[in-house]
Amino acid sequence: NAGVMQNPRHLVRRRGQEARLRCSPMKGHSHVYWYRQLPEEGLKFMVYLQKENIIDESGMPKERFSAEFPKEGPSILRIQQVVRGDSAAYFCASSPPLGTGNTIYFGEGSWLTVV
Amino acid sequence: GESVGLHLPTLSVQEGDNSIINCAYSNSASDYFIWYKQESGKGPQFIIDIRSNMDKRQGQRVTVLLNKTVKHLSLQIAATQPGDSAVYFCAERGSGNTGKLIFGQGTTLQVKP
Numbered sequence: 641n642a643g644v645m646q647n648p649r650h651l652v653r654r655r656g657q658e659a660r661l662r663c664s665p666m667k668g669h670s671h672v673y674w675y676r677q678l679p680e681e682g683l684k685f686m687v688y689l690q691k692e693n694i695i696d697e698s699g700m701p702k703e704r705f706s707a708e709f710p711k712e713g714p715s716i717l718r719i720q721q722v723v724r725g726d727s728a729a730y731f732c733a734s735s736p737p738l739g740t741g742n743t744i745y746f747g748e749g750s751w752l753t754v755v
Numbered sequence: 756g757e758s759v760g761l762h763l764p765t766l767s768v769q770e771g772d773n774s775i776i777n778c779a780y781s782n783s784a785s786d787y788f789i790w791y792k793q794e795s796g797k798g799p800q801f802i803i804d805i806r807s808n809m810d811k812r813q814g815q816r817v818t819v820l821l822n823k824t825v826k827h828l829s830l831q832i833a834a835t836q837p838g839d840s841a842v843y844f845c846a847e848r849g850s851g852n853t854g855k856l857i858f859g860q861g862t863t864l865q866v867k868p
Contacts, residue, residue, distance in 0.1 A: 682858035
């Protein structure tokens with residue numbers, strides 16, 4: 641977990657509001673991943689990004705969700721018009737450029753509660 | 756489709772005993788596997804990994820075994836301690852440097868003093 645920084649750790653939003661979750665990867669890591677975890681479930685892949693590029697967004701809902709990893713600054717996962725079903729823990733992970741066996745390290749998560 | 760599953764939702768062991776947590780995966784093309792430990796309210800913590808060209812790898816008190824023939828992965832924890840109590844997830848990564856991990860549902864390890 642060391643080094644992958646996520647904020648906020650806890651976020652409460654009313655239905656219809658926007659949620660922005662931020663992730664700073666470990667130093668030297670250029671690849672970022674976002675996962676979602678519902679209570680009592682495993683982590684589900686959402687999106688994989690490199691600097692300024694979305695590599696794989698096959699796990700992202702088609703609407704309301706977007707992610708970016710700009711040249712400067714943290715990666716942002718944005719959820720527009722949140723609904724109660726968006727309540728979950730959102731984990732960011734990072735890795736160096738991929739080769740075989742490059743470990744992916746996770747942050748401590750951002751817990752989103754939609755009321 | 757791809758899926759990774761764990762055989763038992765909860766495993767209860769006595770402190771000092773060895774623990775074995777099992778995992779089955781379905782994608783024979785997966786080339787990399789990781790075990791993570793997750794404590795309540797925290798993110799997944801890397802424990803140990805193994806590439807598909809290996810069948811065993813050892814760490815400190817932990818061993819991962821990979822059987823590609825039956826697509827089975829296991830995590831062995833020696834001399835289990837109360838601090839090992841957590842949910843354990845196996846994850847697989849497909850070939851081709853996708854970076855995407857497929858997680859199983861998790862096994863809760865309870866260590867009894």
